[in-house]
Each structure stands twice: as structure tokens, then as C-alpha cells.
Amino acid sequence: MTKGKMVVLALFLAATGCAGHKGVRPSSGPNGTSSGTGTSGVSQSGVSGQALPFNSFSHTVHFAFNSSAILGVNKKIVKENANYMLAHPNKHVRLEGNTDERGTQEYNLALGWRRARSVKSMMEVLGVPANRMSTISYGKDRPVAFGHNRAAWAKNRRVDFDYKH
């Protein structure tokens, strides 16, 4: 990584920090990536093996109820995060597992952990060293959507990639 790119990345972190989010959360939802506007000259192609700019891919993958299987578009999101990690060998990521509000507290804590481990396993298969990843679970206690309905539950069944830790 060149010094110039590092500066660009630092500016990015500063900008998203000002937005008032906890952690760096791009504005993409479960359906994939947002456009990477105002990025540096890094490849935009999204082809496997090439890293996208930090804020141009989602940092969240989603799950079905009581499942830790990574399906559909979420596989692509894990790959994009893996590519980013491979292109930035000094980065560390914390994988934070979460569940929806349904079901019991401690079972959900374990389920969130299993989701985080599921993502970590796939990242390892994609070549990211295990020692650059850590996993935690918040169970049902860190929802991003507060409704008591299917839409909220779908948003909360997730693993967040937290690059601050």
C-alpha cells in the first residue's frame, strides 16, 4: 500500500466518523453494495481477487432465521471483505454476530457467535489469516432495526465487519 492511498483511506474514515455512526457503516443494505463515489483510483470492478474501495462494499452480511449459513448475495459480500483484507495486510477485522429479537437471550448469544464463526471460516477459505480476525456476539442486544416485524428481524440477523477493532 502506498502512502498516498493510506491518506485517502484516512480521509474516508474521518468522513464516515463525522456521520455519527458507530463504526464504519456504508449505506448498503442486505441487497448488496452502494456506489463508491469519490473514491481513489482503486479498481471498481468487483472481480474476485481485487479489492474495492473501503466504502464501496457492504460491511454486513445477513442470515435466515436460526441459521448461520451464508447464502446468495451475502457470499459476494464476504468475498469483497476478504479481498479488502487481502489487499490491506495490516488490517484487522472484528466479526460481530447478531440475531433478531425472537427466541431466548443466551441461545441467541450462541447463535450470533456461530454466525460470526461462519463468516470467519469463509474468510479463511478465501485466504484471510485467522489471526487477523476476531469474533464476538451480541446476541439480540445490538439491533439496528427496532420494529417487531419481519423487516426489522431480517435487518438484525447479521454479522457486521468492524474494522476499527
Add this chain to the structure above:
Amino acid sequence: MRRLLVSLLTVVAFFAATDAQAILNIEITQSLGTAFPIAVVPFQGDHALPAEERVSDVVTSDLVNSGRFSEIPRSDFVSHPHHAADVIFKDWRIVKADALVIGSVKPAGNGTYSITFRLYDVFNKTQLAAFRYSAAPYQLREVGHEISDVVYQKILGIRGAFNTRIAYVGRQQLGNRFLYRLQVADYDGYNPHTILKSYEPIISPAWSPNGRRIAYVSFEHSGHAVVYVENVSTGHRRLVAGYHGLNGAPAWSPNGRDLALMLTKDGNPGLFVLNLATGILRRLTHDPAINTEPTWSPNGKEIAFTSDRGGNPQIYMINASGGDVERLTFRGRYNADADFDPNGKKLAIVSRMGGAYHIALLNIRDSSVTPLTDTRFDESPSFSPNGQMILYDTLVGGHRVLATVSVDGNVRQVIRLPGESVSNPAWGPFNHPN
């Protein structure tokens, strides 16, 4: 200020207390079956006390909220005796009271009170109990609960659990953050105080068998779930499980020496038993599934727990010293978070039925599951120490609230602490140190 509205099946009592956090709203949402009709005459001297310290009101609330007693309306009373010589049994047969409670609260110097009470069997015209207590003002509610325990025992032959405490977690939104509070309060929500405040989640409080300590899971170390044991009266606490990965689901052995825990330190979420004195950790489950939410049988020989080794969460049981695992639930796709009843014959569980999560009773002998609630998001069942009630949390108006249900499912109540979401309740043991 206290208002009491009585209708056939619904009793709503509003309490106003000095501390905003102590304001409660207890609603009996369902009451069926045969309740024992009792008349509680306002104690002599009670009216001079602040509303929340009126002993006869505490007794009335306790008995009615237990679901086992119905209150004879005070407006029906023909006489208002305070002393044995004033009791005319005929007056109480007229209003269809089967039992009568009278008493008095008198200043006894140095800011203390002398409280007397008598319990009568109206039909047999006999006195069943008579006691005198001496108490400081802050102990008046406790005296009321003591009297309720005596009445409950004398009339029903069952030990009362009115002088017990509960622990729970309150969550309050402050701007874009949540403040979590681990709280301890009387069983009815009065006298709450805070054990721990944190901007990271706190879950799964569990009382030690002697009521002196509480184990809980705190995320305060950058979101890393660890288990603490805290002395309730001194506030001194000790990190007992801070292993790599998750540390959760603490459950005390009946002798208070061991904690069953869920740890992921060896890979998958597995059950362990930690000896608190020696620190020796023993692994209990060895399969790759989720194994969590342990609860000890009252004799300490068995541990029931939740596992998804069969594909979805179900209740299993294992010998506390290890060995074979027996599956207990077979119907439905989600049975979890068991709590042993004090007799060791049943488990209170969370059971998913038709997409809703109810509190249910699992009979260990025949694996039958009986739902006790019909609300949608009921969780964290915890038996009262006399096994008559189950405390849990549920969703009402978008907030989590505490609720109780009788073991026969006939009486349900909601205990509301306004402005907060309240969850993870745990009912403490009989005897607690003061």
C-alpha cells in the same frame, strides 16, 4: 395516593412512590378459578403513613396479586375492628369473607413502629395467627410481606414468597446509546437499587442459593461477554469467567459451590462446570452443536439445558457429573431456556407455538408441554422459590416488561417500570440477608 379498581376478573392497582423508578403498575390480566375470599381491615394507624408504607395495603396487594385470594371490598365492611375484642364474626359472614385480617401500626418511640396483626377463620370463629412486629419505617413493607407469608401459609398450607427479591436488567435510551442497569428489587418491584450500570449489554443475572451473590454476563469489556459474580450488599465483584470467546449463561449449583456456564473457549458453545473455590473447570458437553442455558435440578444431580444438536433448539438433560444426554422436548421447533421448579419435577421453558414464544411447563416424566401464556414474545422464565409463580418478561406496547404467571396459568400480572425496557428477570431465594 392509591386507587383500587375492582371488577369481576380484573384488578388494577396504581401505586405512587417517592422514587420515580419505583412507580409500578401491577395489572392482573387474567384471573380464573377459585380464589379464597379474605377481608383485610385497614390497620389502625395505617392512614397516617405514606401510601407505600401502609401495612394492610401491602398485605392486600400481596394476597390478591398471588391470584389465590380475592379481596372483599372495603366498602362492603359492616364493622372495622382493630383488636380481638372488636371482632364480630357475623359481620364477616354477611360479606362472604372466609378469613379476616386485622391489626394496628403504632409509633413505638425512636422513630420505630409496633405492628400487630391477627388472622381469623370466619367460619370456625377461631384465631389462626397473631403476631407483633417492631420495625423502622423503611421496614414496614417487609412487615407487610411477612404478614402475607403467614396468611398464605395458614390458609393454603404453602410457604409464601412475598419477602423475596428479584433481579432484572433495565435498558434506557439516552440519545443514540442505551444505558443498561442490573437492578435488584423486592418481588413486587419496590425498593429497586442498581448493582451495575453499563453502556454495553448486561444479561442473564442469576442468584446464588443463599441470595448473597448474583452472577451475570457483562459486555462491558469492548463487547466481550464475560461472567462476574457480585456480592449484592458489598458491591464487591469478581471476574469468574473471562476466557477467549463467549462466556455466558451462569447457573448456580444448589449448594452454591459451582457455576454451570456456556463457554466457547474450546470451539463450539459448550457447557462447563466451574468450581468457584478452586477455579477448576470441567467440560460437560462434547458435541459440535450449541449447548447453553443450563439449570440445575434442586438435588444438584442433573442439569437441563438447551441444545440444537437435533437441528433446532430443544431441552436436554445431562448428569451434572457428565455422561449420557437425554432429550426432554420433542414437539415444536423451539423449546429453550429451562428453569427447574423447586420440586424438580417440572421445567419452565420458552416454547414456540404457531410463531409465538410462550412460557410453558415441561413435565419431565412424560415430556408433556403445557403453555401458560398466550402473548407472543415471552422469555426468561424464573420460578418463585415456592414454585407457585413464574416470573418472565414479555413485550407490551413496544417495551419489554416483567410479568408473572401462576403455575396453573390462571393468574397473570404485568409489572411495569415506566420509561424503561425491563428484561432478564430472576427470582431470588427465600431467605435473603438484610
